[in-house]
Amino acid sequence: xxDDAHLIDALLRVMRELRRQFDASAQEVGLTMSRARVLAxxxxxxxxxxxxxxxxxGLEPPTLKRQIDALEAxxxxxxxxxxxxxxxxxxxxxxxxxxxxxxxxxxxxRAEILDGLSPENKNRMRTSLERIAENIARLNHx
Amino acid sequence: xxDDAHLIDALLRVMRELRRQFDASAQEVGLTMSRARVLAxxxxxxxxxxxxxxxxxGLEPPTLKRQIDALEAxxxxxxxxxxxxxxxxxxxxxxxxxxxxxxxxxxxxRAEILDGLSPENKNRMRTSLERIAENIARLNHx
DNA sequence: GACGGAATGTTAGCGCGCTAATTACTTTGC
DNA sequence: GCAAAGTAATTAGCGCGCTAACATTCCGTC
Numbered sequence: 001x002x003d004d005a006h007l008i009d010a011l012l013r014v015m016r017e018l019r020r021q022f023d024a025s026a027q028e029v030g031l032t033m034s035r036a037r038v039l040a041x042x043x044x045x046x047x048x049x050x051x052x053x054x055x056x057x058g059l060e061p062p063t064l065k066r067q068i069d070a071l072e073a074x075x076x077x078x079x080x081x082x083x084x085x086x087x088x089x090x091x092x093x094x095x096x097x098x099x100x101x102x103x104x105x106x107x108x109x110r111a112e113i114l115d116g117l118s119p120e121n122k123n124r125m126r127t128s129l130e131r132i133a134e135n136i137a138r139l140n141h142x
Numbered sequence: 143x144x145d146d147a148h149l150i151d152a153l154l155r156v157m158r159e160l161r162r163q164f165d166a167s168a169q170e171v172g173l174t175m176s177r178a179r180v181l182a183x184x185x186x187x188x189x190x191x192x193x194x195x196x197x198x199x200g201l202e203p204p205t206l207k208r209q210i211d212a213l214e215a216x217x218x219x220x221x222x223x224x225x226x227x228x229x230x231x232x233x234x235x236x237x238x239x240x241x242x243x244x245x246x247x248x249x250x251x252r253a254e255i256l257d258g259l260s261p262e263n264k265n266r267m268r269t270s271l272e273r274i275a276e277n278i279a280r281l282n283h284x
Numbered sequence: 285g286a287c288g289g290a291a292t293g294t295t296a297g298c299g300c301g302c303t304a305a306t307t308a309c310t311t312t313g314c
Numbered sequence: 315g316c317a318a319a320g321t322a323a324t325t326a327g328c329g330c331g332c333t334a335a336c337a338t339t340c341c342g343t344c
Contacts, residue, residue: 004256005182007264008160012179013200014271014278015157016331018150021278023299023332034300037154040147051322058155063301065324070299087309087322114146115277121270122149128263129156135257136156136163158301165302165329176330193292203293205331212329229292229339 018113025109029102030074036106038067039076039097047090049082071097160255167251171244172216178248180209181218181239189232191224213239 022033031039041056042048048056054064068091071077076097082088096102114122164175173181183198184190190198196206210233213219218239224230238244256264 003264004252007256007268008252009179009199010268010271010275011157011160014275015153016200017275017278018153019300020332021281025281032299037151049322057151058158059300060302061323062303062325066300085310085322089323109281110146110150112281113274113277114149116273117270121266121273122145124263124266125270126149126152128259128267129152131258131263132255133152133156133159135255136159139163139167139251139254161330162302174329191292201330202332204295204333207294208330227292227340231293 021113022109025105029105031076031102035067035071035076036102038064038071039093039102040106042077042091042093043098043103046092047080049088049090051088053091163255164251167247171247173218173244177209177213177218178244180206180213181235181244182248184219184233184235185240185245188234189222191230191232193230195233 019033022036026032026036037057038053041053045052045056050064050068051061054061057064068077068079072079075094078092078094079089080092082090117125161175164178168174168178179199180195183195187194187198192206192210193203196203199206210219210221214221217236220234220236221231222234224232259267
């Protein structure tokens, strides 16, 4: 009971600190944690649409739109019109976003944050998180 | 490597969903997750100052100030001047905040979200989170 | 007792998540 | 072929985290 509150407190606190640290690192290349994550997904799925990206990341389209605007303004990505459907816009990385600096810095920061966690612990954590996600989904559909 | 990215993605996603669900539940009594957490800490430490509360929760004072303003405006807490120090202001719950509805709803929502996680899994998660927090702190002081 | 530094709280301004509502286009069904 | 329904992207507006900068009040030292 009280322990449960403590666990959720710890989760929230760690997530805040994680974001803060990641943002501080990402600042070196002109990014934030959220924007770096957007780039990472586009790198995996070049040409994806905004709706597709929002679904892939579990974000709402308006949230994503602002990141995409900022990333485009800063020269990390481009929006291209699609032939078949005038509503959709395909997203692509620029050379700037593909540069080793960006990807390496993100990878290194992530590794440092998870340093010392055994694969078993990571797997257990993933399993617990999935369970929590299921619980929330169940609550949601009721 | 890629698995680490997946783990952090899962963490971020679950935290977003957790906040969304908690906010939806808390709306019934006119609260949000963040504000419910503030009330919970004040309940444990009646008369705490804002700086003390910020430290206790790991939040920055300006972040807390807005929650306190809102909670005071909505009649959940009161600010009282302290005798010895004209800078400090002590925080107290009102009867409204102490009502069973508020505390029970928060407890129930938390329990539902963590339903089905064994004590061992919760402990392992806490341990892993502590490790991550240590890693972040180490990065920070460098 | 006056001065400089520390602590408390506040203000201003930004990033990132959300929902609700709008616009433009596509698809479906009659 | 056209109206209705659905989909992609956008706009507007809110909550919650942050940092930077400021006023006020204490406290320690001289």
